[in-house]
Amino acid sequence: MAKNRSELVSEVAAKADTSQTAVNSVLDALFEVFSTSVSNGEKITIPGWLAVERTDRAARQGRNPQTGETIQIAAGHSVKLTAGSKLKAAAK
Helix, strand or coil: CCCCHHHHHHHHHHHHCCCHHHHHHHHHHHHHHHHHHHHCCCCEEECCCEEEEEEEECCEEEECCCCCCEEEECCEEEEEEEECHHHHHHCC
16 A cells, blocks of 8 residues: 555645645645755754654675676765654554
8 A cells, every 4th residue: 555646645635625736836845845955964853753864875895796796886875764753653
């Protein structure tokens, strides 16, 4: 069971008694803020629900699965999502 964006927008619009267009605009703005903040290395916390932050990955050695050759994997960044207490309680 998975919910796609249009289903989410529809459900939120019904619960908030607002238009789907308004909810869609808010989601677009929210994701833009998330993207900008994470790219700037800022952590976003919504207490009780979730935290989003950029993490650093160190350079490391890997192996090419086709040839078995050792390769160097460059350092990079990733994104970490942490569930808050309310979200964890809802999963029980």
